[in-house]
Amino acid sequence: MGAGxxxxxxxxxxxxxxRLPPEVKIxxxxxxxxxxxxxxxEAFWAFGGxxxxxxxxxxxxxxxxxxxxxxxxxxxxFVLFAFALPFLGAGERVGFLGLHLSxxxxxxxxxxxxxxxxxxxxxxxxxATTTTRDLIVGLDRLHCPQILTQIATFxxxxxxxxxxxxxxxxxxxxxxxxxxxxxxxxxxxAAGIGALFxxxxxxxxxxxLAMLSRGYTGRMPVVWQGEGAATTGQWLVAAxxxxxxxxxxxxxxxxx
Amino acid sequence: xxxxxxxxxxxxxxxxxAALFGAISLAALTFCVLRGRRDLDDRLAPMAGLVAAxxxxxxxxxxxxxTAAVSGxxxxxxxxxxxxxxxxxxxxxxxxxxxxxxxFGDGGVAMxxxxxxxxxxxxxxxxxxxxxxxxxxxxxxxxxxxVTAFVSALVxxxxxxxxxxxxxxxxxxxxxxxxxAGLAGTMAGSHLLIGIGEGLITAxxxxxxxxxxxxxxxxxxxxxxxxxxxxxxxxGVR
Numbered sequence: 398m399g400a401g402x403x404x405x406x407x408x409x410x411x412x413x414x415x416r417l418p419p420e421v422k423i424x425x426x427x428x429x430x431x432x433x434x435x436x437x438x439e440a441f442w443a444f445g446g447x448x449x450x451x452x453x454x455x456x457x458x459x460x461x462x463x464x465x466x467x468x469x470x471x472x473x474x475f476v477l478f479a480f481a482l483p484f485l486g487a488g489e490r491v492g493f494l495g496l497h498l499s500x501x502x503x504x505x506x507x508x509x510x511x512x513x514x515x516x517x518x519x520x521x522x523x524x525a526t527t528t529t530r531d532l533i534v535g536l537d538r539l540h541c542p543q544i545l546t547q548i549a550t551f552x553x554x555x556x557x558x559x560x561x562x563x564x565x566x567x568x569x570x571x572x573x574x575x576x577x578x579x580x581x582x583x584x585x586x587a588a589g590i591g592a593l594f595x596x597x598x599x600x601x602x603x604x605x606l607a608m609l610s611r612g613y614t615g616r617m618p619v620v621w622q623g624e625g626a627a628t629t630g631q632w633l634v635a636a637x638x639x640x641x642x643x644x645x646x647x648x649x650x651x652x653x
Numbered sequence: 654x655x656x657x658x659x660x661x662x663x664x665x666x667x668x669x670x671a672a673l674f675g676a677i678s679l680a681a682l683t684f685c686v687l688r689g690r691r692d693l694d695d696r697l698a699p700m701a702g703l704v705a706a707x708x709x710x711x712x713x714x715x716x717x718x719x720t721a722a723v724s725g726x727x728x729x730x731x732x733x734x735x736x737x738x739x740x741x742x743x744x745x746x747x748x749x750x751x752x753x754x755x756x757f758g759d760g761g762v763a764m765x766x767x768x769x770x771x772x773x774x775x776x777x778x779x780x781x782x783x784x785x786x787x788x789x790x791x792x793x794x795x796x797x798x799x800v801t802a803f804v805s806a807l808v809x810x811x812x813x814x815x816x817x818x819x820x821x822x823x824x825x826x827x828x829x830x831x832x833x834a835g836l837a838g839t840m841a842g843s844h845l846l847i848g849i850g851e852g853l854i855t856a857x858x859x860x861x862x863x864x865x866x867x868x869x870x871x872x873x874x875x876x877x878x879x880x881x882x883x884x885x886x887x888x889g890v891r
Contacts, residue, residue, distance in 0.1 A: 423755065427762055434763040435668055516762060524756040532756065542686045544693060548741075548748045551702020552709060559706050590854060591861020598703050598862075598869070605699035 408525040414458035415526045418627035419535025421635040426523045428639035432646040433515045438508040440649035444515070447645065450638055451518045460525045469517045529553045538626055543616060555601050562597045666767055670823050675766025681774045682747055689740040692871075700869060701737050705745040708733065711854065712749065727847070728813060730776030731784070731806035732855045736862065738871040739781035746773035771816035780809035784872050795860060798873075802859040803852035810848035814840045 414422070429450075436443045455465060527535070533553070537546045566589055627635075693701065708729030729749070733742030747769050754762050783805040791797035818837045863870050 426755070430762040434671070520755055520762065527756075529756075532752075544686055544689055544741075545744060545748055545751075547693075547698065548701050548705050548745055549752060551699060552705035552745075552748060552752070555699075555703045555706035556709060559703070559710055591857050594703070594707060594858050595861060595865055597707075598700065598866075601699045601703045605695075605702075609695070 407528050408458075408460055408464070410459050410526075412458045412526070414454060414522075417526075417635055418538075418631055419527050419531040420538040421535075421627045421631055422523055422527055423532070423535045423539060425635045425639045426519050429519050429642045430516050432639065432642040433519075434512055436512075436646045436649045437653045438504055438511070439653050443645050443649040444511045447515050447642060450641060451515065451522070454522055454638060455518075458522060458526050460522060464525075465518060465521055468521050469514065537616070547616075551601075551605075554604065555597065558601050558604065559593070559597045562600060563593055566593060566596070666764060666820055666823075670820060671764055671766055673766075674770045674820065678747075678766045678769040678774060682744065682769065685740045685743045685747075689738075689744050692738050692741050696869065697737055697741060697871070701741050701745055704729075704733050704736050704742070705748050707858075708746060709749050709752070712753070727851045727854060728772055728776050728810055729851075730772060730813070731780035731802065731809045731851070732858060734777050734781040734784060734805070734809075735802055735855065735859050735872050736870060739777055742781070742871075743773045743777040746777060767817075767820050771813045771820070775816045776809040776813040779812040780805040781872075783808055788872060795863065798863055798870075799856045799860045801872075803856040806852040806855035807845075807848035810844050810851050811841065814844040 429447075433444075433447055436447075452462075455462070533546055533550055536549065537543075570589075708727075711727045711729060728746070730742065730746055733745045736742070737745060750765065750768050750772060754765050754768070784801055787801040787804060788797070791800060815837070818840055859870065863873065867873055
C-alpha cells in the first residue's frame, strides 16, 4: 500500500474536497445519506435540494457529471426492481398508457430510485476524493475497532496480490497453449481457483511476515497519518453539506 | 432484481426497520470483535485479509442467470466461516460490505445494518452451524469436507435471501400486498442457483486449501488435536 496504490475510482486532483481529512468526509457522507433516507418520499422538492448539494460538491471536487453517471450504473439492478414495483404493488391503481399501475408501487419506485441514486452519488464523491489509504486512516480516527481496520487494510492490500496472481496464472496458461476467448476465459479461472487462492495466500503471508519484521503491530505507522487529525475548522467546513441536508429533511418531515 | 438480498440499496426498507437491524448488527459485530481478537493470530491475520479480498473480488463477478437482466453474485459467508472461523469470518464479510457501501455505492450506507445482518451475521452463522454439524456427521475424508463446504454455502445463501424477505415483510417501503409470497418464491428460486455456484466455488477453494495446507482451515482445527504447524515466532497482532 505504498504510494501510487490508489483505487480505480480515485480521481487525482487538488480540490478543497480532496484536501479535507478523510474522517470528516466519511462522517459528512454518512450523515448526508441518513438525512436523504429519512426524508418522506412525497417531498419531491427536498430531493431536488439534495441533488443540488451533490452537484455543488461535485463541482467543487472537479468531478465531471459524465464520470458520476457512468459509475452510478452499479445501481441498475435496483432500478430494475423499482420498475417492477408499479406492477406488483397493491392498492389503488391509475391508468397510464393503457397500463394499470399501482399508485403505492409508483411511489415505492420513486422512493428507491431517488434515495438510491443520491446515496450512490454521495459515496462516489467520497471515493473520487479519497484514496483507500486515507479511507482506512479515516475509519481508524473515527474509532472503528482495530480488528476491522486491520482486515480492511489487508483486504485492500491483498486485492492487488490476488489480481496480480490471477494475471500470472493466465499468462502461464496461455504460454502452455491455452487460448481462451470471451466467456471461456472463465473456465480456466474456475478450474484454477483453488490454486489461485493458495498462491495468493502464500504470497500474502510473505507480505505479512515482511511487515511484521519491519515492526508492524497491527496499526499503520504514524507516517500514514499524513497531516494529522481534522481541526475544528475542517469539521465545520465539511459540516455545511450534511447540516443543509438535515435542514431540508427536517423541513420536509414538518411540511408533509 | 436478484442482487437484492445481496445488497439492499438506500430507500428499499424504511427507517425504523433499518435502524433496528443496524442495532442488532452492531451488537453482533461487537461480540464478533471481542471473540475475533482471540482468534486472530499470526496465521489468521493474513488469511482474514485474503478471505476478505477474495470475497471482494468474487462479488465483483456477477453471474447471469437465465437472462442478462437477472444476475446475482456470491456472498462468501461460508468460505469465510470455513477458513477463518465464524467470528473473524463475519467481520471479513462485514468489512467487505462496509468498504463497498462507502466507496463503491454498492448497497446503501443507511442500509448497512440490514445488509450486514443478512450477509455477514445470518449467512455466516448459518454456514458455521452447518459446518460444525456436518463435519461431525460426515466421514473425515476430503469428500466429506467438500460436501460440507458445498452444502453450507448453498444453505447460507438461501438463509440470507430469506433474511431479506423477512425484512421486507417488516418494513418494505412499497406495499406488495399479497405478492410477498411471490417475492419469497423468486428470491428462493434464483438464490438456489446462486447458492449452487457459491457452493461449487467454496467447495473447490476449501478442498484445495485443505489438501495442501490443512492447518489453514479453521473448521478443521477444532476437530483434530492441533498439529504443530510451522508458525513463525514473531510478535503478536493486536
